[in-house]
Amino acid sequence: MRAFLAIFLFFGLAYAERPLLVATIPPYAALARAVLGEGWEVRSLVPPGANPHVYAPRPSDLKAVRQARLIVQNGLGLDDWLVEKLVRPSGTKAPVVVAAESAKGLVLPLPNGKPDPHVWTDPLAMSLFVCDLARAAGALDAEGAEGYLERARALKAKLLAFLEEGKAEVAAAPHRAFVSYKNPFTYVAARFGLERAFMIGKTPSAEPTARELVEAQKVLARLGLKAIVAPYQLRREAERVAKNLGFRAVYLDLLNEQDPDYLATWRANLKALLSALK
Numbered sequence: 001m002r003a004f005l006a007i008f009l010f011f012g013l014a015y016a017e018r019p020l021l022v023a024t025i026p027p028y029a030a031l032a033r034a035v036l037g038e039g040w041e042v043r044s045l046v047p048p049g050a051n052p053h054v055y056a057p058r059p060s061d062l063k064a065v066r067q068a069r070l071i072v073q074n075g076l077g078l079d080d081w082l083v084e085k086l087v088r089p090s091g092t093k094a095p096v097v098v099a100a101e102s103a104k105g106l107v108l109p110l111p112n113g114k115p116d117p118h119v120w121t122d123p124l125a126m127s128l129f130v131c132d133l134a135r136a137a138g139a140l141d142a143e144g145a146e147g148y149l150e151r152a153r154a155l156k157a158k159l160l161a162f163l164e165e166g167k168a169e170v171a172a173a174p175h176r177a178f179v180s181y182k183n184p185f186t187y188v189a190a191r192f193g194l195e196r197a198f199m200i201g202k203t204p205s206a207e208p209t210a211r212e213l214v215e216a217q218k219v220l221a222r223l224g225l226k227a228i229v230a231p232y233q234l235r236r237e238a239e240r241v242a243k244n245l246g247f248r249a250v251y252l253d254l255l256n257e258q259d260p261d262y263l264a265t266w267r268a269n270l271k272a273l274l275s276a277l278k
Contacts, residue, residue, distance in 0.1 A: 075100030
């Protein structure tokens with residue numbers, strides 16, 4: 001019995017003492033788990049499905065940031081609250097890996113000309129980010145550095161292969177244009193060679209106007225499309241819009257709400273996207 005308790009306490013202590021990585025949103029936590037393996041604990045501050053643009057940090061988030069050995073932020077204005085409300089007040093000295101810096105040269109503009117912050121929806125950008133993350137973790141853990149880079153390079157290869165496969169599948173689809181509900185599909189369109197023919201809901205927090213709905217209906221009919229593309233996180237309002245238009249809605253999970261695996265989520269997203277191009 002004593003031997004059993006000793007083993008239990010040993011492994012319990014080892015688990016408790018794993019270094020902690022804190023990411024602002026679930027997709028980065030998903031990628032971090034794939035790169036860092038079982039030796040790290042990984043947490044996302046924003047719960048799956050919650051809106052990172054308007055997230056209000058909790059006291060438990062401040063504690064997590066204070067305990068973290070490594071922090072991941074998106075950047076480009078999406079999660080500035082991390083630095084302002086958590087990193088500075090916590091006094092942490094943990095390095096902050098900013099994913100948008102890995103995506104330099106790949107960042108695309110919003111319709112208003114500002115940088116589109118949804119860089120985690122770009123498998124190409126994420127193939128660069130995972131290698132930068134591995135190097136940052138390796139700087140903190142020399143013994144694990146080779147393993148981090150090995151896993152990151154393997155994941156990079158998978159992401160790039162997925163992107164090429166996806167481009168080929170989209171190229172063979174009946175349509176190459178789509179109509180979206182809300183905006184976070186800039187990178188999806190660019191990476192898979194698609195044209196966003198119309199966007200319903202140009203203002204993030206406002207309801208679509210009657211004029212927008214009429215125009216969307218005309219564009220869908222003209223292109224011969226049967227569905228709009230919407231974020232899974234906005235499925236309730238998107239479903240109402242689709243019904244009003246007389247079309248169906250296809251959902252892409254942009255925040256790993258349904259599956260904690262980044263690549264599995266995007267394989268499912270591609271399948272959904274292809275169904276909207278029929």
